[in-house]
Amino acid sequence: MSQTPTTSRSELHVHEGPEGRITRLVIMGPQGVGKGTQAARLAETFGIVAISTGDIFRANIGGDTELGRTAKAFIEKGDLVPDEVTNAMVRDRLGQPDVVDGFLLDGYPRNAAQVAELDTILADLGWELDGVIELTADRDELMARLAKRAEEEGRTDDTPEGIRKRLEIYDAETAPLTAAYAERGLLAEVDGVGEISDVTDRIVTSLAAQLG
Ligand SMILES: Nc1ncnc2c1ncn2[C@@H]1O[C@H](COP(=O)(O)OP(=O)(O)OP(=O)(O)O)[C@@H](O)[C@H]1O
Ligand SMILES: [Mg+2]
Numbered sequence: 001m002s003q004t005p006t007t008s009r010s011e012l013h014v015h016e017g018p019e020g021r022i023t024r025l026v027i028m029g030p031q032g033v034g035k036g037t038q039a040a041r042l043a044e045t046f047g048i049v050a051i052s053t054g055d056i057f058r059a060n061i062g063g064d065t066e067l068g069r070t071a072k073a074f075i076e077k078g079d080l081v082p083d084e085v086t087n088a089m090v091r092d093r094l095g096q097p098d099v100v101d102g103f104l105l106d107g108y109p110r111n112a113a114q115v116a117e118l119d120t121i122l123a124d125l126g127w128e129l130d131g132v133i134e135l136t137a138d139r140d141e142l143m144a145r146l147a148k149r150a151e152e153e154g155r156t157d158d159t160p161e162g163i164r165k166r167l168e169i170y171d172a173e174t175a176p177l178t179a180a181y182a183e184r185g186l187l188a189e190v191d192g193v194g195e196i197s198d199v200t201d202r203i204v205t206s207l208a209a210q211l212g
Pocket of ligand 2: 036
């Protein structure tokens with residue numbers, strides 16, 4: 001379980017969303033880099049809601065909903081769920097009332113079409129992104145963490161083949177997206193190796209430096 005974040009909101013001097021604080025963020029990075037762990041801590045720190053597309057899909061599979069039944073086969077093979085399904089789900093989630101105070105998206109956008117769709121969804125809501133965090137770790141570290149997670153959590157997509165395929169898609173389709181966000185001046189690249197709380201501190205510092 002994650003510890004309590006050490007950085008309080010009052011200590012932050014970071015980029016301003018319309019309400020004068022960081023509110024709308026994306027966290028990117030390869031499988032196993034710690035996005036979910038950091039997303040929960042950052043959500044607490046910034047007083048925003050963490051939205052993980054993978055978690056939403058897994059909850060729908062667990063609940064045997066229509067969305068879950070649609071997504072299941074793609075996820076178990078390590079493939080992306082089709083954009084029209086994922087985009088509609090994200091649009092719906094971002095329209096919910098708890099998102100008005102801000103959000104941190106984990107697992108979306110994952111390809112160029114999703115970047116474009118996120119821009120459209122946010123424009124329709126009258127919002128813009130405040131920052132994009134890219135968490136990094138070398139491949140050996142990722143493989144070691146994913147092997148441990150496979151044992152501990154038993155996710156059906158954490159098979160050697162599923163992991164290989166997801167990392168391949170990440171390298172080919174997702175990693176290149178950071179360049180576009182860097183060009184917009186939104187990207188904060190952060191080393192994801194080390195103590196969980198140190199990584200959180202690094203992210204907060206990096207956002208402040210990049211966006212402040
Ligand atoms: N934006 C998306 N577009 C398409 N499919 C998605 C998207 N987000 C999640 N999925 C589906 O859900 C699966 C699990 O996603 P999730 O982000 O939880 O796992 P992951 O890729 O292993 O990353 P992490 O290690 O951070 O959990 C993906 O492999 C994919 O099938
Ligand atoms: Mg995750």
